[in-house]
Amino acid sequence: MFVLRSTHRALQADYLRVLEQRNEAEQQARAARVSMKLAAGQFTDTDDALGQARLARISDAVGYRRRITRLIRTIARYRTALTTETRRANRLQKAYDNAVGLDAPALDLGAKWQQTRTDKPQAVKG
Template sequence: MPWISRTRLADMRARIEQLAEQRDEARTDARRAFGASARLAGGTLELDEQVADLRSRLTAAQQDLTAEKRRADRLQQRLDDAVGINGPAVDSGAMWQQRRADKPITVKGEQR
């Protein structure tokens, strides 16, 4: 076995201590990085869940809106039918109001 000088041995020990410190710092940095990535991953999962929830709520709201529009259209049609807006006389006189068959004829301010 070859002999190592005391100076060389001291240099090697110093280098070993330096490498051990670097190793410890690297482990600490790795733990911090792992913790940060775990927190980020947890936050990302939470955001994904929130986005999925919002999408489902949006879909439900859009379906409700469509249903309410259909209901309002049906009610408007019933109202139009009840007040006679959809009658043939209205359709025939849509462009020329003077030719409406249901328009009351007035003679000097009187209605017939």
């Protein structure tokens, strides 16, 4: 089959243009794959970092809950100890007052007399 030179040149130019377009498309596809891998890596790193942050917050919350539980138990123990020591101190104070005679009813009457005595020295105002 006979092909004219001008037709051959036109077909060859079309072939070269298509070949150039194919090479350009392959380059763009490679560049797109590289950028997709880069973006996927960044998203994976970000997702991993976010996951680590979430795990850290959960771990902190669990740790804080344990600390709070320990603190509540410690406070309850201290309150019990304070109540016990307060009762003991009150009992000892009553025993001391009884031993030295400070719980006698006459003392209450004397306190009232001390407040109303007429020979009580007056404070000097100046």
